[in-house]
Amino acid sequence: MANGYFTPFVEGIIAGEIDLDTASIKVALVRGYTFSAAHKFVSDVTGAGGTINGTSAALANKTVTGGVFDADDTTVSATASAVNHGLLLFQASAVTGGADVAASAQRLIAWYDTGTGLPIQPGTGTVSITWPASNPKILKVG
Structure with missing residues (x-):
């Protein structure tokens, strides 16, 4: 298990194909996935098993300050009771x-499966996602 950023995310920031404070950014509960930094789209994750x-609504009150991306805490409605979920951060729009x-165009940003409360062991119902209050918050670029 390992947290990480997807290499195409960094390329997408540089090329203007990803915009953290304008685009719709969401988080999904994902199980059965082994992180690959080379993956680019949500369909790559599902194609890799x-x-x-469950997926959150678009993150609210997003900020990008000093290379740090943050937003309000959010929730995800888990549709199945299953174990060992990581969090997939992606640009949905x-x-x-x-x-x-489409999932084949939704850009991957980051994968989290290690840390406090991770992996997540949801039942069915609402799962609260609380982002760290200090750096790197949701993520830090640079």
Whole structure:
């Protein structure tokens, strides 16, 4: 198990294909996935055996300050009672925001499966996601 950023995320930031404070950013509960930094899209995760077990609404009150990305804590409604879930952070919309795009176009940002409360062992129902209050908060670039 390992937390990590997806290499295409960094490339997407540089190329203007990912915008953390404009696009719709979501988090999903995922089980059965082994992190690969080379993955680019949500469909790569599911194609590699990952099962999505609920997705949050778009993160609210996002901020990008000093290379640190943060947003309000959120919730995910787990649809199945299963063990060992990681958190998949991804851009669900086009770079300019709006409606969600297909999973084959949703850009991966980060994977978290190690740390306090991780992996998550949800039953069915609501799972609260509390982001760290200090750096790196949700993520720090640079």
